[in-house]
Amino acid sequence: GENVEQHPSTLSVQEGDSAVIKCTYSDSASNYFPWYKQELGKRPQLIIDIRSNVGEKKDQRIAVTLNKTAKHFSLHITETQPEDSAVYFCAAARGNKLVFGAGTILRVKS
């Protein structure tokens, strides 16, 4: 089955700096890659997603890139703000089953 690895497990950045989180997946048939943000005690919420027919997608300060050949995708957050502090999960899906990475704890220091 699908296996998703996520790095780093924790990331600390200064406010205003960029943050990059990377994920790799194992199933070349996976075709949907969402990113979720989870604040402490809250539900995971979708922040951006990308499908396998697209290489890059951007939404304001957030962007995601996908390299199908290498089977990896990345989340980029620019101009980080304290409210970006949370746990971020990547996921890969083939069919309807999402397989999640282990998560990255992002801390934005002001």
Add this chain to the structure above:
Amino acid sequence: DAGVIQSPRHEVTEMGQEVTLRCKPISGHDYLFWYRQTMMRGLELLIYFNNNVPIDDSGMPEDRFSAKMPNASFSTLKIQPSEPRDSAVYFCASSARGILAGGLQETQYFGPGTRLLVL
């Protein structure tokens, strides 16, 4: 739109007791997913339904776990008997449309979760 609704939000029970978690998906969504989140294992898919029919229950940990979806607006996840290692946050999620062959995935919207503690 009220979003995905789960109840109870918190549940504390003793080992051996039966636990029933409830979920109401977003109206019009025809896929429903049950996840479990723990520090050790992260977010795991337990089972999902399409049009009230269980499609994949390969993530259900053992026979003590069962899930039903009697209609389009209600699903339950039952643990009987419960054990301390079942302590976790259980999320329900729904989506409007799943992947057709070669088609597009739709966003899964998560409910607030049920925090279960088995003593």
